[in-house]
Each structure stands twice: as C-alpha cells, then as structure tokens.
Amino acid sequence: PVKVSKICCIGAGYVGGPTCAVIALKCPHITVTIVDLNQSRVDAWNSPDFALPIYEPGLVDVVRQARGRNLFFSTDVDKGIEEADLIFVSVNTPTKKSGVGAGFAADLNYVELATRRIATVANSSKIVVEKSTVPCRTAESMRTILEANSKPNCRFDILSNPEFLAEGTAITDLFKPDRVLIGSLETREGVEACQSLAEVYANWVPQDRILTVGLWSSELSKLAANAMLAQRISSINALSAICEATGANIDEVAHAIGYDSRIGPKFLKASVGFGGSCFQKDILNLVYLSESLHLPEVAAYWRQVVEMNEYQKRRFSKRVVDTLFNTITGKRIAVLGFAFKADTGDTRESAAITLIKDFQSERAFVNIYDPQVEEEQIWNDLSEASPLIPIESIKKQVTICHSAIEACKNAEAVVIATEWKEFLEIDWEEVYKGMNKPAFVFDGRLLVDAEKLTKIGFKVTTIGRPSAVAA
Numbered sequence: 001p002v003k004v005s006k007i008c009c010i011g012a013g014y015v016g017g018p019t020c021a022v023i024a025l026k027c028p029h030i031t032v033t034i035v036d037l038n039q040s041r042v043d044a045w046n047s048p049d050f051a052l053p054i055y056e057p058g059l060v061d062v063v064r065q066a067r068g069r070n071l072f073f074s075t076d077v078d079k080g081i082e083e084a085d086l087i088f089v090s091v092n093t094p095t096k097k098s099g100v101g102a103g104f105a106a107d108l109n110y111v112e113l114a115t116r117r118i119a120t121v122a123n124s125s126k127i128v129v130e131k132s133t134v135p136c137r138t139a140e141s142m143r144t145i146l147e148a149n150s151k152p153n154c155r156f157d158i159l160s161n162p163e164f165l166a167e168g169t170a171i172t173d174l175f176k177p178d179r180v181l182i183g184s185l186e187t188r189e190g191v192e193a194c195q196s197l198a199e200v201y202a203n204w205v206p207q208d209r210i211l212t213v214g215l216w217s218s219e220l221s222k223l224a225a226n227a228m229l230a231q232r233i234s235s236i237n238a239l240s241a242i243c244e245a246t247g248a249n250i251d252e253v254a255h256a257i258g259y260d261s262r263i264g265p266k267f268l269k270a271s272v273g274f275g276g277s278c279f280q281k282d283i284l285n286l287v288y289l290s291e292s293l294h295l296p297e298v299a300a301y302w303r304q305v306v307e308m309n310e311y312q313k314r315r316f317s318k319r320v321v322d323t324l325f326n327t328i329t330g331k332r333i334a335v336l337g338f339a340f341k342a343d344t345g346d347t348r349e350s351a352a353i354t355l356i357k358d359f360q361s362e363r364a365f366v367n368i369y370d371p372q373v374e375e376e377q378i379w380n381d382l383s384e385a386s387p388l389i390p391i392e393s394i395k396k397q398v399t400i401c402h403s404a405i406e407a408c409k410n411a412e413a414v415v416i417a418t419e420w421k422e423f424l425e426i427d428w429e430e431v432y433k434g435m436n437k438p439a440f441v442f443d444g445r446l447l448v449d450a451e452k453l454t455k456i457g458f459k460v461t462t463i464g465r466p467s468a469v470a471a
C-alpha cells in the first residue's frame with residue numbers, strides 16, 4: 001500500500017477543517033493542506049489571531065499547534081490536488097432546491113465539480129476519499145468521471161470514509177472516535193488503498209475501532225446512522241406529547257427506558273425539535289433513495305421521522321400562543337438561543353428559526369440572544385425563512401440582544417430554544433423583575449429547574465410535562 005505523506009482536503013467547512021486539522025496534529029510526518037474556493041473562509045482559518053470561521057471547543061488549540069508546521073489552508077485548489085497522494089472530498093452536499101428530486105435528493109454538484117477538478121489537474125495516481133455524506137453508489141459516479149478524464153499512468157482509487165463527528169464535540173469525537181469507517185472495493189487495489197488510509201488513522205485510533213467494509217455499505221451506513229439517531233429524537237418527542245397530555249414526565253420516562261441496556265441512556269432528550277445540517281438532509285436523502293428503488297413503504301417510514309420533527313416545532317409554538325391567553329400579538333417574546341444546539345455557532349436548520357418565524361406571523365415582537373451566533377447570520381436566516389418579507393419589516397419586529405438579561409427585559413415570555421449552559425446561570429430573579437407579569441418561561445430544552453423558577457414567580461411550561469394549570 002502507498003504510504004501517505006501528503007494529504008489534500010477539498011472543503012474547509014465544519015467537517016474538512018476540524019477533521020484534517022486533527023489528522024495534521026496526530027500525524028506530524030504528514031503534510032495536510034486544506035483548500036477551499038471561499039477566500040474569506042480560508043483567510044479566517046489563516047488569521048493571525050486564530051479568529052477561525054467556525055466555533056468548536058478545542059479547535060483553536062489544535063490549529064495553533066499544527067498550522068504552519070504541517071497544516072496549511074489555501075485557495076490554491078489545483079496545487080493542493082497536484083501535490084497530494086490522498087485527497088479528501090469534504091464539500092457540502094445540501095438538499096436540492098430545484099429540478100429532479102427537489103426537496104429530497106442531495107445536490108451532488110459540488111462533489112462532481114471537485115471530482116472533475118481532480119481528474120483535470122492530477123498528474124499522478126491518487127487515493128480519492130469521499131468524506132462528504134453522499135447517496136449510496138456515489139463513489140461509482142466519481143470513479144466513472146475520474147477514469148473518463150484521467151491522464152495515462154494516473155490511477156484513482158476511491159474510498160468512502162464518512163464522518164461521524166457531531167458539532168460542539170467535534171474535537172473530542174475526532175480524538176476518540178467510536179469508530180472510523182472505511183469502505184473500499186474488494187479488489188486488490190481497493191483493499192490496498194483502504195490500508196493506506198487506515199494507517200493514517202492508526203496514528204491515534206486503536207485498530208479495533210477502524211472498521212473496513214464494502215464501498216456501498218460504508219456510504220449507506222452514514223445515512224443509516226443519522227436516520228437512526230434522528231429517529232430516537234422523534235420517538236422521544238412523540239412521547240413528550242403524550243406526557244404533556246397525561247401528566248407523565250418525559251425526563252422520568254427517558255430515564256426509565258434508558259436503563260434498559262438494549263435502549264441505552266444517550267440521545268433521549270426531548271426537545272423543541274432536532275436541527276443541524278445533517279439529520280433532515282440525510283433522512284430526506286434516504287427517503288429519495290428508497291423511492292428511487294421503488295420501496296414506498298420504506299420511504300414513508302423514514303419520512304415520518306422528519307414529519308414528527310416538524311410537528312414538534314409547530315406544537316411548541318402553539319403551546320406558547322395557547323398559554324399566553326391565545327394571543328401573542330404585540331407581545332414581546334425573548335428567545336434564548338439561536339444555534340441548533342449548544343457549543344456551536346451553527347444555525348443550519350435550527351428549531352429557533354421556525355419558532356421565531358411562527359412568532360413573527362402571530363405579530364409578536366421577538367428579542368433574540370445567542371452567545372455565539374453572529375448578528376448577520378441571524379438576519380440572513382430570518383430573511384431566508386421569510387423570503388417575501390423585506391428585511392426592514394423583519395427588523396421592526398425582531399431585536400438582537402447582547403445578553404440574556406437584556407433580551408428578557410419587558411418581555412411577557414422567555415423561550416429557551418438552545419441548551420446553552422450559561423442560561424442555567426442567569427440571575428433569574430433579576431430576569432423576573434424586568435419582565436411584564438405574569439412572566440412566562442417556556443423551556444424547549446429541559447434545561448432549567450422548573451420548581452426553582454416557579455418559586456421565583458414564573459409560570460413555567462416545559463416540554464414533556466403537563467402545563468401548570470392542568471397539573
């Protein structure tokens with residue numbers, strides 16, 4: 001097998017950046033160059049004061065140690081490709097917005113463009129690794145493109161190596177992965193390429209955690225893992241609706257069922273709905289795949305996971321309106337948290353966006369505070385969510401605040417949309433004093449101590465618990 005000494009990663013995003021920075025840190029003998037077409041993103045990765053383009057705990061330390069030593073960020077995609085023996089393709093694969101499969105299928109345009117670039121530029125043999133999440137059998141299309149365009153004496157071996165990191169814990173996930181999955185063809189060359197990549201990971205990942213499987217299994221396992229994780233959340237959220245109606249407590253139910261070692265305690269936190277760039281996109285992709293394979297029952301089964309998530313968000317907004325005496329028109333609502341989960345500045349598919357849009361259409365005023373999300377990002381997301389409303393009108397209804405206390409001032413209700421730890425440490429007595437009465441708190445993340453807040457005077461509504469009035 002080829003001994004890898006130069007790696008290029010195409011795509012300096014949430015996956016390519018942290019993943020390849022950790023490879024560089026753990027493999028000082030390998031030169032890692034991360035390339036991207038987006039100049040400002042590359043500039044941020046290279047910024048002298050380490051103002052990196054993404055917020056991820058521990059990432060700055062990793063980049064600080066490796067950057068300039070054996071880790072480089074550049075917009076020179078061609079040079080990166082030419083010099084490398086192994087190339088990760090870690091570009092975005094969003095849901096298609098138009099054309100065949102719109103709303104479901106993955107948009108593979110970026111993967112194809114990157115692949116074509118590799119074919120055009122490469123003057124020597126390369127191992128090409130699919131890092132992006134892609135539909136099953138994409139590797140075959142990549143191989144066809146590469147082989148049809150390659151120069152004589154250039155061989156391309158394609159591997160699938162999906163990424164399982166979660167945002168907010170990316171660095172610990174990469175340092176100690178549950179498993180690294182590598183898929184290859186079962187030919188001699190395929191198996192050798194697989195060994196080359198496995199050797200890279202073996203610098204810090206124990207052998208028994210490096211799993212090697214067939215290419216198609218590897219591609220499908222990534223979609224399957226995300227679908228099953230999201231399904232757990234939709235299941236617990238479906239149960240949270242039953243809890244609210246019956247007086248059962250979703251935390252107690254989750255605790256009780258999680259004790260069953262076959263079920264396990266993780267990923268059973270009821271919430272206002274899952275967000276993030278992956279779950280919905282990957283399930284819709286699986287739905288599309290199932291439909292293309294003429295498996296409508298399978299497609300319907302997975303689609304329901306996304307529908308339950310939409311229902312959960314709608315149900316939560318409705319509960320806010322119902323509780324505030326059936327109208328929030330002209331009332332001020334403080335939304336704490338805008339990111340799709342804690343410890344990230346990422347807002348893609350964040351439940352907060354849907355909630356705020358619902359509050360806007362009820363003609364409420366909304367104050368938003370998030371400790372990490374940039375102001376500009378919030379405006380972008382809100383205008384994208386309501387394309388027909390001019391940004392000036394949105395800005396009349398929505399205010400972005402710089403602290404939780406400021407956001408809650410003169411509000412009728414506080415909605416906790418992201419489980420940021422700092423919301424636990426807020427001076428809730430102070431918040432109470434500044435709010436209109438009765439002062440309501442809606443905990444969409446099972447974060448705060450409802451009893452403590454009730455003692456202060458708040459009327460607290462929690463996901464998966466009956467409303468105070470009904471109790």
Ligand code: NAD
Pocket residue numbers: 010011012013014015016035036037038041077090091092093110113114131132133134163164165166167277278
């Ligand atoms: P991202 O949008 O943050 O980053 C992708 C980057 O690729 C962008 O900076 C873009 O400019 C660049 N790019 C696109 N086409 C290019 C080209 N032809 N040449 C050079 N650069 C190009 O996306 P991400 O969140 O890092 O996701 C990347 C892939 O990883 C997706 O397929 C996603 O499904 C998958 N994934 C994401 C996560 C996650 O937590 N975000 C986890 C696992 C897997």
Ligand code: UDX
Pocket residue numbers: 163164165166167168226229233266267268269270271272273274275276277278279340341342
């Ligand atoms: C997910 C997968 O976990 C990861 O393996 C994959 O590589 C990418 O997609 P990510 O989206 O970054 O990672 O975060 P994750 O922790 O999975 O959370 C996704 C969403 O589910 C968040 O909105 C989170 O708040 C929500 N969630 C998670 C719950 O509502 N309840 C839970 O118990 C867990």
